[in-house]
Amino acid sequence: MRALFKPSAAPGLEMIECAEPTPGPHDVKICVEKTGICGTDLHIESWDAWAASAVNAPLIIGHEFSGRIVELGADVTTLEVGALVSGEGHIICGTCRNCRACRRHMCCGVCYRARTWQ
Secondary structure, eight states: OEEEEEOSSSSOOEEEEOOOOOOOTTOEEEEEEEEOOOHHHHHHHHTOHHHHHHOOSSEEOOOOEEEEEEEEOTTOOSOOTTOEEEOOOEEOOSOSHHHHTTOGGGOTTOEEOOOOOO
16 A cells, blocks of 8 residues: 655655555554545644654654545444545543533543554
């Protein structure tokens, strides 16, 4: 598969070929059909002060996408192969004042799940 790769803590990105991942027991494999570029990606590409303080290179970037499920992990029971899905990179706490007020995009305890390239 192709991926947008940040090889080092410096400006720039590379388009690379890499092995397709195998889903773990709680994961799904998605054939990406559409992607987006957001401000986070631009910060990482330019390697500004924010990126230097928040990101560890090397990594494959990108977290805004949609596509279809092509493979299910052994323990996935609520989704089906062929389902249209979109990715969500924010894992919210669900308990802070913003989450309780339905402003989950402003969660005080947000974390991000990502796989890094090694």
